Amino acid sequence: MARKASTARSPANDAVRAPKRGDLVVEEIKRWIVTRQLKPGDRLPKEAELQDLFSVSKGTVREALKSLEVQGFISVSTGPSGGATVVEVPLERTFQLVQNYLFFKEVDVRDIYTVRKMLEPELAAGAVPHLTKRDFEAMEASIDTCAPTPASVDDALRMRQEDLHFHDILAEANPNPFLRFFCQMVNQTLRRLVVFGANPLQSHNTELGRTNVLAHRELLAAARKRDVEKVRRLMLAHIEEAETHVFRMHGTMSSRLVLDSEMRVNITPRLARKP
Amino acid sequence: MARKASTARSPANDAVRAPKRGDLVVEEIKRWIVTRQLKPGDRLPKEAELQDLFSVSKGTVREALKSLEVQGFISVSTGPSGGATVVEVPLERTFQLVQNYLFFKEVDVRDIYTVRKMLEPELAAGAVPHLTKRDFEAMEASIDTCAPTPASVDDALRMRQEDLHFHDILAEANPNPFLRFFCQMVNQTLRRLVVFGANPLQSHNTELGRTNVLAHRELLAAARKRDVEKVRRLMLAHIEEAETHVFRMHGTMSSRLVLDSEMRVNITPRLARKP
C-alpha cells in the first residue's frame, strides 16, 4: 500500500508520458547552452562529471549526449581535450532530419517546382549584389562541368547534381538566412528525389542538361553586370523551362524521396563559402 | 603488436571519423524500414532480439533506438506489446530540429516576412478549392478569438498565436505537401520568435491585431465564395500590412529565436485536420 496513484494519468492513448531522465538531462543542457551563452567550440563537462551533476548513471548521460548529437548540437570525441563540444547545428544534419519527415509524404517533382518558382528568382536577385569574384569563378566552373555531352549514366547523374550546385552558390550569397535555408532545402530535396525506370541518357534529360547550361551562362553574365532585374527574369524563365523538361520525363518514370541510409552515391553538396 | 593502422586516418581536423556501432545499427534499421516497407504502426523486434541480430550490447542498441526516437522515426514504450513502433515523423519534431538550426542564425523578422510574402498568397490560393465546412468554421472561431481588445499581456500574446493558427488552417488545406511544410515552417518560426523589451499592449501591437481581424474576415469571405484570385490578392495585402506594423514595432525592441527548452508558454499548434 505505497504505490497507488496510477489510475488518473493513464498514458494509454496519447496523454502525457512521464519524460525519461535522459530527456530531462537534454533539456537541462540545452538551457545551459542558452543561459550560459555557450558558443560553438565551447566544451561540456566530461561524462563522469555530468553523471555527478545530474545524479544519473553513465548510460543515462550517454543517451542524453546521443540525443544532443543527433540534434546536431554537440560533437563528441575521445582523448584528452575530448568530450562533448558545442557546435553550430550543421546544415546537412538539418537536411537529413527534414528529409526524414518528407520521406513519409507523397512529394511530387511538380510540388517542389511550384515552390521553386516562387523562391528562386527572388533568391537570385537578392544574391546578385553580394556575389564575389570567387563565386563567379565557382559558377563558371560548375557550368563547364556540365557543358560536355554526358558519356555515361554516372556522368549524367553527376551533371544533374552539379546543376544544383550552381544554384547553391547563389543561395549562399543571399544575405537572408531564412530564404537561404529554404532554397537550399529545395535543392537538397531535388537531389534526394531519385528517379526510377528511365535511362538518364534519354533525350529529355540531355535536353534538360543542354538548356540548363545555356540558362546558367546567361544568368552568370547578367549577374556579372549586377543586373538584378534581368537575373530575376532569367531565373524564372530558367526554372519554368526546366520544369517542363522534368515534367515530360515524368511521364515515363516514377520518383520518390530516399533516406540518407539508402543513398547510393554520396552526394555531398559543396557548401563552403569563404569570402 | 597487433593494433597498428592508425597513422593514415587522423580525425584531427574534420576528416572521416570511424562510425560508431550504434550509428551503424541505426543505418541498418533504417534500411529495414525502407526495404521491408515498414509502415507507421509496425513494431521493431524488442531490444534483446536486436542485440542478438546485430551482435551488440544492450547499451548500444539503446543508443541506436534513442537516435531513431530523436529523429522521430520510432516511439518506444514499456510493458507487453511495448517496444519500438514505427511512426510517421511528426511535424512538431521536424519543427524543433529546424529551429535548432535557425537558433544559431541571425534571423530577422523581416527575413521571415520576405519569404512569407512569396509563399503565403500562393498557398492560400491553392487551398481555397479544398477548404471544407469544418475549415471555415475553424477560421471563423479563430477570428472571433482575436476580435476583442486584449485585456492583458497574456491575452495579447495568445491572440498573436491564434492569428498564426488561422494561417495554419489554410496551410493544411493545401494539397502540395512541400509548400504546406514550408508555410507551416514560416508560421512556426514566427511563433518561436520572441520579442523583448516592449509591451505587447502597445499601440502598434493592438493595431496589428485589429487589422489582422479585418483582413482575416475578408479572406474568409472570399474563400467561402471560392474566389481564388481575390484570396491571393487579399493575402498579399494582408501580409504586407502586417509586415509594416511588425516593422514599426521592431524599432523599439529586439527579437530572437528561442529553443524548445526555453519556451515559457507551451504553444502547441493545433494541427489536426479531419476531413
Place this chain on the structure above:
DNA sequence: TGACTATATTTATTATGATAAATAGGAAAA
C-alpha cells in the same frame, strides 16, 4: 635543432548484470 616515434594519459565506447518502473492482459472479487 628538428622531425619522427613510442609511451602514457585522458576520454569515450562497448559490454554485462542487476534492479526498478510501466503496461497489458487475465484472474479474482464485488
Place this chain on the structure above:
DNA sequence: TTTTCCTATTTATCATAATAAATATAGTCA
C-alpha cells in the same frame, strides 16, 4: 457485469568493468 488486483513482459535506470581511440609528452635519432 464491473471493478480491482495480480502477474508476466518489456523498457528504464543504475552500477561496474574492461576496451578502444585520440592526444600530449617525453624520448630518440638524424
